[in-house]
Amino acid sequence: MHSTIGTRLVTLKASIQKLESKYHREPGSTHLLAVSKTKPVSDILEAIAHGQREFGESYLQEAIEKITSLSDKEIHWHFIGLIQKNKTRQIAEHFDWVHSVDRMIIADRLNAQRPTSLPPIQICIQVNIDNEATKSGVPMEQVQSLAKSVLNLPQVKLRGLMAIPQICSDTNELRKRFAQLRQQLEQLNHLGLNLDTLSMGMSGDLESAIAEGATIVRVGTAIFGKRTTK
Ligand SMILES: *Cc1c(COP(=O)(O)O)cnc(C)c1O
Helix, strand or coil: CCCHHHHHHHHHHHHHHHHHHHCCCCCCCCEEEEECCCCCHHHHHHHHHCCCCEEEECCHHHHHHHHHHCCCCCCEEEECCCCCHHHHHHHHHHCCEEEEECCHHHHHHHHHHCCCCCCCEEEEEEECCCCCCCCCCECHHHHHHHHHHHCCCCCEEEEEEECCCCCCCCHHHHHHHHHHHHHHHHHHHHCCCCCCEEECCCCCCHHHHHHCCCCEEEECHHHHCCCCCC
């Protein structure tokens, strides 16, 4: 018997497979990050029981409690939230990935604070794809220079780009946004950067993101249900 979370995971993975095939993506090239922010450890355990291994969190204190209580599990943690400068040490010590790096000082600090006993922390640069004043992320024009600077940091491994486009019901418009992120990644690779990750797409815009080449989709609601707080 599947639990509710288990059933949703099975359904979601099937629809990701269908979308990969519909948009001529390589089967299995879209990885599922389960966004468990605000959800209890028991929910994460259910997802683990159904084979999920990658989890995303946005709120550091809450995340560290969960990571600590699940430390015996073979799972990977991705930080996807806003990064405060004075919180980088905890991120560097507890997470495998950070999707939301948007300035050099953060990359520098993660590099300096990453314990040498651990492999380099895997990062994405978050791009402010709509150039919204209120949103975090670097403007597109600054991605290249930030990416080049990050390359020199031994304890940080740049994997690619992340974006959260504005909510938009026009799928053509959404696809344009995601396409811009993909094109930016391609440009960086033409410069020899060798990046393999496009972190884009959430519960509401999965199809457009997969159509444009997402390699990590960050899905919360479609797995764990609606969030009641935050
Ligand atoms: C919360 C969150 C998600 C998941 O959103 P859903 O709509 O619940 O799938 C994905 N990415 C980021 C950065 C988030 O903060």
